[in-house]
Amino acid sequence: MIIRTPKRLHLGLIDPTGSLGRRFGSLGVALEGGYEVKVLPAERLEVKAKGEDIETIKKALERMNSTFGTGTGYLIEVRKAIPRHVGLGSTTQLSLAVGTAIAKLNNLNVSVERLAEVLGRGKNSGAGIYAFAHGGFVLDGGVKEGVPPLILREEFPGEWAFLLVIPEVKPGLDEEEEKPIMSGNFGDVNVAMEISHRILLGLLPALKERNVRAFGEHLSVIQRLVGRHFAEFQGGEFREDVKLILDWLSKKTYGAGQSSWGPTVYGLILKAEFQRLSAELNDHLKEHGIMAKVELGLPRNAGAEIVSENAFLERLIRSVAQ
Incomplete structure (x- = not known):
């Protein structure tokens, strides 16, 4: 299975004071050029990634296994990456990519909000979560209990x-x-x-x-x-x-x-x-x-793309043939 994510441009936090009972509230835009991650079942864990991506992947695996009992036997390969700590949402996009793939491979029907909660995302902002899920321009309603709700999603x-x-x-x-x-x-x-x-x-x-x-x-x-x-x-x-x-x-x-x-x-x-x-x-x-x-x-007006390995290979062969 291959997951291709957006990257997230963060346009700001509204209210850190929590004056109305909700803190922050964020807005952002999904852009093309995020992660491409291959995830397959395997006899043991094998991670092909660089730097901090390795630790992010292992944390996502541990959290998924602890909550859903999905195991740790996977081959996970990062084929394309978002640079770390430059403001483009790398941790959330990679965590959700891994979590989504594992959920799909184990036939789990889990909402993106629940996945984000399990993976420890959305503590301050929901912009990256909803950019991953829907693409486009997104606005969340601030943190109160759990992941902030999506208030608006608009085509960019x-x-x-x-x-x-x-x-x-x-x-x-x-x-x-x-x-x-x-x-x-x-x-x-x-x-x-x-x-x-x-x-x-x-x-x-x-x-x-x-x-x-x-x-x-x-x-x-x-x-x-x-x-x-x-x-x-x-x-x-x-x-x-x-x-x-x-x-x-x-x-x-x-x-x-x-x-x-x-x-x-x-x-x-x-x-x-x-x-x-x-x-x-x-x-x-x-x-x-x-x-x-x-x-x-x-701008990317679609969320993360999920394709099977066979579908990916077929598409690649067709593109080369053309």
């Missing part, structure tokens, strides 16, 4: 895209590093109210009306507001080491921001503008001596 316009920049700087915080922050008391309820106002009467109508300029303007403001919640932990509304890139993106794209703890930053563009803007951006990066990877972030 196919002609829109993101100019993604992953600079070669300090990685974003991992789950252990962020734990004391996310479990503490922080944030500003007035900022949360303004973010909510912008989402309901700005961002979402612009998405429905396919108004890229208005969507980008509201997204930029929301990102700066979200940054105020986290300013004491990252040195300002955004990380200092991505400021030069964000300044450029803010001037050249429809809207810009930082995904999660970064260092990935992004600008909202039309897909047709990517070649021109990426060339200009690379010149800007070179001029300032900034080492970074520039990518086209294509």
